[in-house]
Amino acid sequence: MVKRQGEVNYEVTPNPMEMHGDSIQISVNGSFPTKYFHKKVSATITPVIVYDGGTEEFKAFKLKGEDSEAEGTTISYEKGGSFSHTAKIPYKDGMQKATLELRASGEYKTKTKDLDPRKAADGTIITPKLVMAADKAIIGADKFEKFNLENNNVEIHYLVNNSVVRGSEMNDKDIKDLKSKLKGWKEDVKMEFNSLVVDAYASPEGEISKNENLANERAASAAKSIIALLKQHKIEIPEGFAKETGKGEDWEGFKKLMQESDIKDKELIIRVLEQYSDVTKREEEIKNLAATYQEVAKKVLPVLRRAQINLVMKHHNLTNDEIKTLVDTRIDSLDAEQMLYAATLYEDMAKKESIYKSFVSKFPNDWRGPNNLGYLYVSQNKLADAKTEFEKANAIESTPVVNNNLGVIARLNGDNATAKEYYGKASGAGKEVAENKGIINIIEGDYAAAVANYSGINSFNAALAKLLNGDNNIGQTIDNSADKDDALAYYLKAIAGARSGDKGMMVNNLKSATAKDASLKAKAKDDAEFIKYRDDAEFQAAVN
Structure with missing residues (x-):
């Protein structure tokens, strides 16, 4: 032997x-x-x-x-x-x-x-070891709005077969209330006109074509009256911002008012009218009803002859400069959303930390305070401090966001099993959860799962997952990512070139990688991904 x-x-x-x-x-x-x-x-x-x-x-x-x-x-x-x-x-x-x-x-x-x-x-x-520690914590988002839209609804009613706005209508309580608001808005620099929406109707006892025209005319006259009112109070209206719509006859409104009324035989009346598929015939019957039932003529039909008006005003909230001034002078005057938003206005980490600590002090039952402090500490690699804050947030409310962040801490501390448990409770927190799962998938060698978790995401790790799963076409995934200029991004493309037998792609990307990080020359020399090229002159030139 x-x-x-x-x-x-x-x-x-x-x-x-x-x-x-x-x-x-x-x-x-x-x-x-x-x-x-x-x-x-x-x-x-x-x-x-x-x-x-x-x-x-x-x-x-x-x-x-x-x-x-x-x-x-x-x-x-x-x-x-x-x-x-x-x-x-x-x-x-x-x-x-x-x-x-x-x-x-x-x-x-x-x-x-x-x-x-x-x-x-x-x-x-050992290419899987290239996985980047790109674990993503998630901030507790503010709900601060730059402005709020305020609806102001009024109605104008019309006489039968008429589209003229009567003076008495412009003195109704809802119009008077609107006039009072207009006086205040005139002096308020934070109020701005947004839109005017007018929907007008006719009562359903008239002819269809006449009702359609009448509704259109009422929409126009109502819009004209409100615009005149706005101009009286020096509120400017951009051209084309008023939307006027004639809705025709209001059969559904008629049924609703009938059902809400105390008119005798109302259920029978509605059932009888619903039997008429011919709208013209139904209109004739409604007209007959109005003659028979005075309550229909006096209480129902007049209400339907109307224009519904919504004057939408834009109320501007605090500006960034106003918020910054209050941060420095009276931070306690800011509400929760304003304070969280304020932290986003600064790059200085100490300033952000100070704002979040003020938030925790004023709003101790809002999980976003300690969570966002933890988020800040993760970015500073203060993992112990971050964990403490995330645990405080979790004690207030165990949200998907907080569970994701606790998972990040566990993963960065090498406890993948615990990280996976937290990620399992983080559904709905954001796409960051899937990316964080993808890191563990790569570490554990489950590349198909990693590719699934990185679906639709362009990053170094997404490209690495594809490569490890047998797909060498990673160029677009890297080139469309924020990591595209990283030395390792070029190095990974060099590996893809070696795997696919494209020596030019391998050599060119190795040159780019080692130009950005000279230490990669020694790595490439020992990297078994390039073992069959070790004696190649172009490879040698790229790594020496």
């Missing part, structure tokens, strides 16, 4: 070896020639990874001849035979620059003989 050991075929896959999750897994397949494996011989083969940190043994496997009483896969002496073995070991730093040896020893009766070690694989790909 020793003399013919070179005739034994071994193949290790993958070659180079690959790290996924926290492990290196290999498959060893091989075969023996005929009349090689003695019937009474047994053998133990141990895959051993050799690296600068020493050696690590994979689980050994055993083979035996047909008459051997030892354990293992039986190999025929006459026919030869094949074997396969799969094993896994934890990855350790330094194993990227390693070789795999198969060390075999044979045993015959009481004698043991070691065969020469066979080199079976060279290098370990």
